[in-house]
Amino acid sequence: MPLKAEEQAQSTLARVSKDTFKNGDSEHRTEVEPHTFAWGSTIVSAFQVARVFGGGGADIGFATSTDGGQTWTSGYLPGLTVNYKNGSFSAASDPAVAYDAKHGVWMISSLPVLNDNPEAVATSISKDGIHWGKPIIVDASGSDDKNWIVCDNTPASPFYGNCYTEWDSPGLGDLIFMSTSTDGGQHWGAAKNTADQASGLGGQPLVQPNGTVVVPIDGFGAMVSFRSTNGxxxxxxxxxxxxxxxxxxxxxxxxxxxxxxxxxGAGKIYVAWPDCSFRSGCSTDDIVMSTSTNGTSWTAPVRIPIDGLQTTLDHFIPGLGVDPNTSGATAHLAMTYYYYPKASCGNACQLYVGFTMSQDGGKTWTNGTQLAGPMNLSWLAPSQNGLMVADYLAVAYSNGNPYGVFAVAKAPKNGLLNEAMYTTTAPLLAAGQERISSAGEKPIPGVRGHYVWKYYDDDGEYPIPPGKLPHRRN
Structure with a gap:
């Protein structure tokens, strides 16, 4: 297996948005944490603009292409924060994008923030992905985090047109909640928990063609999933x-x-996350992946072979996408991610954006390709939980072409940071590149992670004692 590091970038980047706010509580000229979704020729990406140290951005921004990624229009969500068109919240965070084919509307789910405290889950709606209405409140319990949204777009599904929002409540130990809309996001049903009252963070609901909703989520020490078969x-x-x-x-x-x-396209679920199980001493994080056809039984995680096992590269914050017009052994997958060339880099780390793809359902992958970097960490927006590019990413397929939107930081200018949203000017394709397999690789017995799992509430973050981690390996 090749041991080479990331191949040099083959794509030209284009900036798709820019922070133009001037509010006093933000770190300006910053944009972070994008989620991207496509339907037909339209691609919509949403992200935080003008990061506020205590949580969220001055508003949620969007960048939309209606011609399959050739050109982009950007703007901000109206009526969400005090910083743009008469909103009432001080900031907003955690944007996620969905499209409802039955009702013909785009949705951006977000987490409105008031005085650094997450106060609600909201949904903004648009007919074209460019002109957005004022937010509709999904939940206003006052302690919400890490929302996500998806819609059932299969006409043959018994629940065609349902949309589902997931979030958790830090004030209740990250208890998971789900809510359903049947009218294009105008109204949302009562929040419901899982049957086992599970806790988790960062769930990403997905809908299979038969209408089953599967929600992979971080269970603090393990990735877990739950589902609904009744809409x-x-x-x-x-x-x-x-x-x-x-x-x-x-x-x-x-x-x-x-x-x-x-x-x-056939309903197979793919879940990727950073993990060090394949590296002696947990020396660096790889990206691993598991799949399921029913949301209850999962394959053993395999390492995505971005590079060889002897390299020092550290891989994290994956953004996975699958072409919905492909499936099974010929499914097309693409993934962006961030990486360090050397995991043990102390305070001298150099940050890059990388990309890899598979055209055989994840059996083989291209060698990692550099898209952006190097970035000095001092160029990144500060947040209460560290220097920030994102907590998550995504790749969206538009008419068979994969595009990712991601934060790229450059050297500060005129006393301001210079971190904004970028995409590639051409699709993320790697025709002719060698395909690499990780078949036969096994996790190293006894490897344990170094990360300290944390409990989040409105007052900050606190380590979770190992004995309190519900899904932690013994």
Missing amino acids: GQSWSSTSTIGFQEFRGQDGGLRSPGLPSAAVD
């Missing part, structure tokens, strides 16, 4: 996808080890 009327107990041994990143980078998930 969100009830939610199952959690199933274990795979344990997570997470090293975490040097340099004070914010990198919580959350999963990235996608579904192919």
